[in-house]
Amino acid sequence: MEHRNWNKNNIRTSLLGYGCMRFPTKADGTIDEERAEALLNTAKAAGVNYFDTAYPYHNGQSEPFVGRVITKWDRSSFYLATKMPLWNCKSLDDAKRIFEEQLQRLGVDYIDFYLLHSLHKARYETGKAMGIVDWLWQQKASGRIRNFGFSCHDNSAGFEYILRDQPWDFCQLQYNYLDRDDRAEEISGDRGYQLTEECGVPLIIMEPIKGGTLASLPADAAAPLHALRPDVTDASWALRWVGSHKNVHVILSGMSAEDQLTDNLATFGHFEPLSPAENAAVESVADELHRRIKIGCTGCRYCMPCPMGVDIPDNFSIWNKLGMFGQKDAIKTQWAECFPDSEKALHCVRCGKCESVCPQKLPIRNALAQLQTELDAL
Helix, strand or coil, X not given: CCEEECCCCCCEEECXXXXXXXXXXXXXXXXXXXXXXXXXXXXXXXXXXXXXXXXXXXHHCHHHHHHHHHCCCCHHHCEEEEEECHHHCCCHHHHHHHHHHHHHHHCCCCEEEEEEEEECHHHHHHHHHCCHHHHHHHHHHCCCEEEEEEEXXXXXXXXXXXXXXXXXXEEEEECCCCCCCCCCCCCCHHHHXXXXXXXXXXXXXXXXXXXXXXXCCCCCCCHHHHHHCCCCCHHHHHHHHXXXXXXXXXXXXXXXXXXXXXHHHHHHHCCCCCCHHHHHHHHHHHHXXXXXXXXCCCCCCCCCCCCCCCCHXXXXXXXXXXXXXXXXXXXXXXXXXXXXXXXXXXXXXXXXXXXXHCCCCCCHHHHHHHHHHHHXXX
């Protein structure tokens, strides 16, 4: 397993980190704990030592489940990460209550990597004004937090403001070979990565496969990759692209199935940075995919629940498949026969609740109207 040194406090993390937001689930939506625990144990046995959860994941059930698993492990054998949901905090007392609840849920007396969750400039300023940022630094000083950082869904200007405002131990960004243009509002892109190098802040990567989008490419778009390595998966290419950046210390992958874990372990078990020819092939694939994607939804589900019952990410997922793959018959079947009418975009009343919390700042309301028209037309 590839590991990266942090040059501080003898930290040495596996380059592959386990993201605990997309565990396998049962029909009722609860975590399939038997399968999920087996996945976690297999990953750890293979050398993965970084496990990332958060207060809201799996409707609040990820932290308690992870806590039940890690209580069986040697506490010194892994790094645990979780996050403070500032949007749930109306006061410093709320943050204190949530933090204590997280320690109890996880069954630990310290967190190795603690993050302010899903920051943009305004949310950060609000949390700072309430005294939450200063209080969390105090928790680090007392040893209950070992490393303090943040995850960010802002453009490069907002990210730079937050990055330079505190002596952060690390930060977490969305970064993949498709989301790199920092002219868009919702991503820090290549400029964000460069800023972490300039500031000397170690970087953890989320959405390296863009919510699974980069794991199943159309054959014609992926042809440059398959010509070089016909037996390597599309997901492996995406992960290797991210891991080829020297300031990347952990790449989070939300592995929800056994085949995903197996493939990722193969990629990181004998990790190879991209060669110049391979990097050029990835660039050509990115150019082609940019021409096909309908909307840059990652499936993070921060927009849910919708007051009208619209499953926003699943609507976008079907629409993006149409754009990227062009398999009209298969998409028509999925839309007409497999996707519940009660969850379709037509029920959107344009209230805007989804757009106010979308980390990507996507034009969700207009997109829902457009996708309903296009998919019905099939």
